[in-house]
Amino acid sequence: MSSCFTISLSLLFFFINFVGTESAPTFLRHYCPNATLFTPNSIYQSNLNILLSSLSSAATDSADGFANAVVGQNPPDQVYGLFLCRGDVDSATCSNCVATGKQDILQRCPNRRVSVIWYDECMLRYSDGSIHSVMEQMPSITMYHTRKITNPTQFMQVLRETVDDITARASVGKSGKKLAVAEASFTSLQKLYTLAQCTPDLTVLECNTCLRATIAGLPRGKQGGRLFTPSCSMRFELYPFYNASAMAVLVPPPSFLRSPPAPVTRRKGTCLFLIFVLC
Incomplete structure (x- = not known):
């Protein structure tokens, strides 16, 4: 009886801790x-x-x-x-x-x-100094997936076209947000998912400048990566990492990037990121 109570209590604590950890920001x-x-x-x-x-x-x-x-x-x-x-x-x-x-x-x-x-x-x-409507690119943080892409030439072409598109759309901004996402076909079975965002207090030119700098700093030949600064951020992955339903309402993707759904497999526990601070 006592051992059963101990096990049940332990499971209860585990459940509480699990729920709390899951809801906490990353x-x-x-x-x-x-x-x-x-x-x-x-x-x-x-x-x-x-x-x-x-x-x-x-x-x-x-x-x-x-x-x-x-x-x-x-x-x-x-x-x-x-x-x-x-x-x-x-x-x-x-x-x-x-x-x-x-x-x-x-x-x-x-x-x-x-x-x-x-x-x-x-x-x-x-x-202690004004930061509103001030574009800042430092410090910048880069994170990337340790796995390499199998076809880097084709992948980089798709990535360049996609990040160019979301940079232009995020810079203009709509609905009070400077934000854009896109998904593009990389292979018949894989899609590339990308997101770009600026603080909405930036001008079109400032947001564009900030995102262009992040494009130059994105990791090459990796299955995923991101770069973020105090004023903007950009990320790409081979799995959907954002809420597509919410994004469809906010920023519908352009028609030329739409394609029939393809199966995407996300393997948990296989992603490792390295972090660098550039000051």
Whole structure:
């Protein structure tokens, strides 16, 4: 009786932990230079706490998955911040990601005046200088699949054509988002899935410039990869990594990229990513 109770209790704890882990945002990377420090219990720290709480609250009802704010009257105590959620995630996922980032960024970047944290679902950043409507390409983070592509020449041709298309469409932006996705046939049995996104406060030219730079930095000859900066991001995979139904409503793909559905197999546990920070 006692052993059965112990087993059941263990399974219950396992289930709770599993559900909690599954719903948590996927942390990717953070960046916070040591050269930018604030004094604990200072006015800047107080303003930072207010800013992060404001952004977290804004995420609960943000239709665009984006918001920016500034707290404080005069430098050097002013704090600027913003968040951007991936275009296909729902409002609950966006809110949960920003709320997690609000706590996480202070733990990973203690006493830093400038910090940025990336998750698969969102990005959160703050600075002691204005960052709204400012295109920034550094730091940039590159992640890639360790498996190589079997036909790199053909693959790179399809990839170039596809990322050129989503760069142009994301730069223009519609429905309050600078976002575009596309899927293209690589082989008769494989499709290439791509996504590009900029913060919506950028101009068409700024978004285009930022995404063009990410194209140049994408890994070559790999089955998947991504590059993200404080202002934009791009990703490609041989499996659907975004919510296609949500994207179809937001940004319908151009007709020339549409093709009959083809079977795509995603093998769990086979993807390894390497991360580099370029400063």
